[in-house]
Amino acid sequence: xxxxxxxxxxxxxxxxxxxxxAQLFAQNGAHVVxxxxxxxxxxxxxxxxxxQGADAVGVAVDVRCYDQVQAAVxxxxxxxxxxxxxxxxxxxxxxxxFGRSEPFHExxxxxxxxxxxxxxxxxxxxxxxxxxxxxxxxxxxVINMGSVDGVTGCRSPDYSAAKSGMVGLTKSTxxxxxxxxxxxxxxxxxxxxxxxAMAKMSTRLGRAxxxxxxxxxxxxxCSDEAxxxxxANYVIDGGxxxxxxxx
Numbered sequence: 001x002x003x004x005x006x007x008x009x010x011x012x013x014x015x016x017x018x019x020x021x022a023q024l025f026a027q028n029g030a031h032v033v034x035x036x037x038x039x040x041x042x043x044x045x046x047x048x049x050x051x052q053g054a055d056a057v058g059v060a061v062d063v064r065c066y067d068q069v070q071a072a073v074x075x076x077x078x079x080x081x082x083x084x085x086x087x088x089x090x091x092x093x094x095x096x097x098f099g100r101s102e103p104f105h106e107x108x109x110x111x112x113x114x115x116x117x118x119x120x121x122x123x124x125x126x127x128x129x130x131x132x133x134x135x136x137x138x139x140x141x142v143i144n145m146g147s148v149d150g151v152t153g154c155r156s157p158d159y160s161a162a163k164s165g166m167v168g169l170t171k172s173t174x175x176x177x178x179x180x181x182x183x184x185x186x187x188x189x190x191x192x193x194x195x196x197a198m199a200k201m202s203t204r205l206g207r208a209x210x211x212x213x214x215x216x217x218x219x220x221x222c223s224d225e226a227x228x229x230x231x232a233n234y235v236i237d238g239g240x241x242x243x244x245x246x247x
Contacts, residue, residue: 001223004029007080008222009072011063011126012090014041016194017145021087021215026054028219033076035061036090063090063122064114066129073129085222086130086142088123088166093159104157112158119162120169127173135180141222142177144170146188148237163188167233174231183230185221189214190237204239 008025012018013034026032026049034049036042039060046058059075061068076083094100094115100107123144134140149156150163166186173184191201191208198208217236220226235241 001219001225002028003085003222005031006084007031007033007076007082008085008087009033009035009076009083009126009130010087010089011035011061011122012088012145013058014038014045016089017189017192017211017214017218018087018089019045020211021089021218022056023049024215024219025085025222026052026056030085031055031080032057033072033079034058035063035072037062063125064117066125069122069125070129073126073133077133082137083130083133084140086126086134086140087218087222088126088142088144090122091119091145091162093156094118095156095159104155115156115158116162119159120165123166123169127169131173131176131182134177134182138181140177140182142170142173142182142184143218143221144173144184144186146170146186146233148188148190148235148241150188151233151235151241152243170233171231178230183227185226185229185231186233187214187218187221188233188235188237190235190240202240203237204242207238209236209238 008030010018010022013022014036022032022034034042034046042058046056049056059072061072094111144166146166147163149160154160170184170186191198193208
């Protein structure tokens, strides 16, 4: 799974799955544009990759702001002339991010808006900004990060709805891109050990995923080895979505 001289944009790249995947892209030869709302963290992340001899740049992007999304794509094209991979990884459960424990119907609407905007609208924005470039170059892969909660539902309807929407976004992007050599896939993880609380969530395999397990699937789907795969949602959840799980 080599990505020599290919160009990858990763949103939500300052931590977790986004950061690790950006690092692996770089280790395998890609030029990486890391974006995140946390400017200091994403700059440090890019500098860490560059210190290993790879090419990376960090850009502060709030995915709710289309102008910032568009500017990040323009930067990638200006620096490298193309965009080969887009990984839409920015997101998070709004209630958790804001430290709220109320039931859904008691949450401030601003919290709900944040969840919908970051988890779904930001990915739509990035797809809109990058698809024209990929069509012109007749090559590209879009990976949208879903969630097992988009398959099973959960107690955060805004999060579940947004992650379900990532599947529709993926299928539609695949339909548009297919005549032009552009593929799109969705990756929907279950619990991942990006934070300690994930270890308490049950799966049929009795554990949460290591971050590397998710990143390796993403890299495979972006590689030439997956050249005949498009429009599919890959649930990587240790069997959690089979049913009957608690917690």
